[in-house]
Amino acid sequence: MEKRVTFKGWLLPLLLVAPQVAVTAVFFFYPAGQAVWQSLFIPDPFGLKSQFVGLGNFEFLLGDPYYRASFVTTAIFSSLVTVVSMGVALVLAVLADRLIKGSGTYRTLLIWPYAVAPAVAGVLWLFMFNTRVGVVAWYLGQLGYDWNHVLNGGEAMGLVVVASAWGRISYNFLFFLAGLQAIPRSVIEAAAIDGARFWTRFWTIVFPLLSPTTFFLLVVNIVYAFFETFGVIHTITSGGPQQATTILVYKVFADGFVGQDLGSSAAQSVILLVVVGVLTVVQFRFIERRVHY
Amino acid sequence: MKGLYLGSAMLASLTMLATPAAAATEIQWWHAFTGRLGELLAEQVEQFNASQSDHVVVATHKGNYSETLNAGIAAFRAGEQPHMLMVFEVGTATMMAAKGAIKPVHEVMAGAGAAFDPDAYLGPVKGYYTTTGGEMLSLPYNSSTPVLYVNRDALKGAGLDPDMDLSTWQAVGGALDALKAAGHACPMTTAWQSWIHLENLSAWHNVPFATKENGFAGLDTELVFNGPVQVSHIQAMGDWAKEGKFVYAGRRNEGGANFRAGDCALFTESSAGYAGVKAEAKFDFEIRPLPYWGGVEGAPQNTIIGGASIWVLSGHDAEEYNGVAAFLNFLSSTEVQARWHQNTGYLPITLAAAEKTRAEGFYDANSGTEIAGQQMTAKAPTGNSKGLRLGSFDQIRGIIDEELEAVWAGNKTAQQALDSAVERGNALLRRFEQANR
Numbered sequence: 001m002e003k004r005v006t007f008k009g010w011l012l013p014l015l016l017v018a019p020q021v022a023v024t025a026v027f028f029f030y031p032a033g034q035a036v037w038q039s040l041f042i043p044d045p046f047g048l049k050s051q052f053v054g055l056g057n058f059e060f061l062l063g064d065p066y067y068r069a070s071f072v073t074t075a076i077f078s079s080l081v082t083v084v085s086m087g088v089a090l091v092l093a094v095l096a097d098r099l100i101k102g103s104g105t106y107r108t109l110l111i112w113p114y115a116v117a118p119a120v121a122g123v124l125w126l127f128m129f130n131t132r133v134g135v136v137a138w139y140l141g142q143l144g145y146d147w148n149h150v151l152n153g154g155e156a157m158g159l160v161v162v163a164s165a166w167g168r169i170s171y172n173f174l175f176f177l178a179g180l181q182a183i184p185r186s187v188i189e190a191a192a193i194d195g196a197r198f199w200t201r202f203w204t205i206v207f208p209l210l211s212p213t214t215f216f217l218l219v220v221n222i223v224y225a226f227f228e229t230f231g232v233i234h235t236i237t238s239g240g241p242q243q244a245t246t247i248l249v250y251k252v253f254a255d256g257f258v259g260q261d262l263g264s265s266a267a268q269s270v271i272l273l274v275v276v277g278v279l280t281v282v283q284f285r286f287i288e289r290r291v292h293y
Numbered sequence: 294m295k296g297l298y299l300g301s302a303m304l305a306s307l308t309m310l311a312t313p314a315a316a317a318t319e320i321q322w323w324h325a326f327t328g329r330l331g332e333l334l335a336e337q338v339e340q341f342n343a344s345q346s347d348h349v350v351v352a353t354h355k356g357n358y359s360e361t362l363n364a365g366i367a368a369f370r371a372g373e374q375p376h377m378l379m380v381f382e383v384g385t386a387t388m389m390a391a392k393g394a395i396k397p398v399h400e401v402m403a404g405a406g407a408a409f410d411p412d413a414y415l416g417p418v419k420g421y422y423t424t425t426g427g428e429m430l431s432l433p434y435n436s437s438t439p440v441l442y443v444n445r446d447a448l449k450g451a452g453l454d455p456d457m458d459l460s461t462w463q464a465v466g467g468a469l470d471a472l473k474a475a476g477h478a479c480p481m482t483t484a485w486q487s488w489i490h491l492e493n494l495s496a497w498h499n500v501p502f503a504t505k506e507n508g509f510a511g512l513d514t515e516l517v518f519n520g521p522v523q524v525s526h527i528q529a530m531g532d533w534a535k536e537g538k539f540v541y542a543g544r545r546n547e548g549g550a551n552f553r554a555g556d557c558a559l560f561t562e563s564s565a566g567y568a569g570v571k572a573e574a575k576f577d578f579e580i581r582p583l584p585y586w587g588g589v590e591g592a593p594q595n596t597i598i599g600g601a602s603i604w605v606l607s608g609h610d611a612e613e614y615n616g617v618a619a620f621l622n623f624l625s626s627t628e629v630q631a632r633w634h635q636n637t638g639y640l641p642i643t644l645a646a647a648e649k650t651r652a653e654g655f656y657d658a659n660s661g662t663e664i665a666g667q668q669m670t671a672k673a674p675t676g677n678s679k680g681l682r683l684g685s686f687d688q689i690r691g692i693i694d695e696e697l698e699a700v701w702a703g704n705k706t707a708q709q710a711l712d713s714a715v716e717r718g719n720a721l722l723r724r725f726e727q728a729n730r
Contacts, residue, residue, distance in 0.1 A: 242704070
């Protein structure tokens, strides 16, 4: 049973949504339209001249095996970042929810990393894993493991995933904790009286009741992994070694702002827009069905 | 409200303070230097501003080289461009192609009626920023060239004579064998692999890096650095990497930390790394010329530069360009250049500054600092050793870095990697050609 508020006439509802529509139009439709338009041209960097190439930019991109490989890299990277940051945040939130003493301090400490900008987080992790002066790299060396993310693609991927997920754990933690606290105690206590152990209670009651939060975080985290992680990648690996960590958005940045190839960069933005759009639709169509509100 | 009053009061007092200087024309200069180099740059600007009252140069740091170039381009698109922009050497082709956005230095000088003698500048430095017709487009600011840094203590430790011949890669290979046999963990490392081991390697052995005189003679240039000289060098380096004789530290100058800490015995790096090594190295070090492969005809030819030049952007008043001309003249003056050269390890841009440095006895007191200059000027540059002028070159370097990393990791042979880099790089050159037709 859904409750719907109905208005008489059209004027008031239109007026009420107008600010949101205006914001979306100015900050989304206009730039997105610009990107689509620009993707049909090859301009020179200074904007002095530009040539219409039709779908030439897309042809150039999709003919590049490294660009196609970047889709796979992005899929691996985004899945790992999402799973790691949400998984760890959920565990921490469950633990914090059970705490009685000192929970304020604990929570504050957990929220701190969110205040660290991605690029700075990247530098922090880079220092720890630096093959020469890094603390962690040194300990790994003591254990007989030769850490070298500069040449080893797998290690590089691991490092950028951890660095990207780290700051995000705080954000997810906040939402999970709020979600947990919104679950009525009485339901859990009733289950406990019926003899359900912690894990049974968690999987049969808490996790399903938390599903709206989880779903929201899933969408938001995937968008984060797709768009906001380039600072981390830029500072740690610059997309290397051998493009092992070149995700789609990093390539947009690198081609547009390092290579000054604005046509290709715009075309990549359009492709990225379509990919994320499709992904979000899929999430809402198929995963949201399993969400209990 | 209190804050607002305070703010406007401060603003008012600032305006009053600024009023006397407002009579002078303000000249904006966007640059990419921080740290010690930033301080030295600021000193030059202060000195210029104090020396006259018609113009005030305002230097603003805009991030690293790529970011500074981007800031300049974005500002130009918005009609807010500075008068002068520092652009690294790989951005040269991009700037040259932007004919409506730049004002060539020779025009600026002629327009201002400033005394300007292009022949006063060091040939190979000037050549990088000069048209095939001999017109100087941008003013070389900081230029360096790669050399070999040697940890003499490490050589001694491996039972080698620290004065041994290291002029050829064959000799270096022998030293690496001995260092490895003695258990040294890092016989050799490098900075800027593409610049040193492909771009300079090609010039040093007088083989082309790209067709059309490395791009000087036209936008329809194609990369050709997958020739036998380059392939055998990269293969040798790859073999050394596999045997633990060459340790790869990163794409930029990450290897410098390893060398300065005494971890690595040999280090190929820019001559501008001198100040850092001198300040930090707690061991006996020396500078040697970049090695070449004995038996390659024409080697050693001359090495090429890296660094940045100052581009003048279009769209300003004639009076402002007079100020730019005066500042560029000041920067080229013998006194300023000699000081810059001695403080940083960058090359002097004029012959007179090099002479003055020699006359002052700087080279005798700091042995090895003259090698960079000698390496560049020993022979007249050929079409293969004037420099590089390739579009999208920042990205092409990225591609080269990736492919070289594949060789160091043992995933590709040198031939496979360089063939692939050439093919991928050429695709970018064709796009650049199309964008600038």
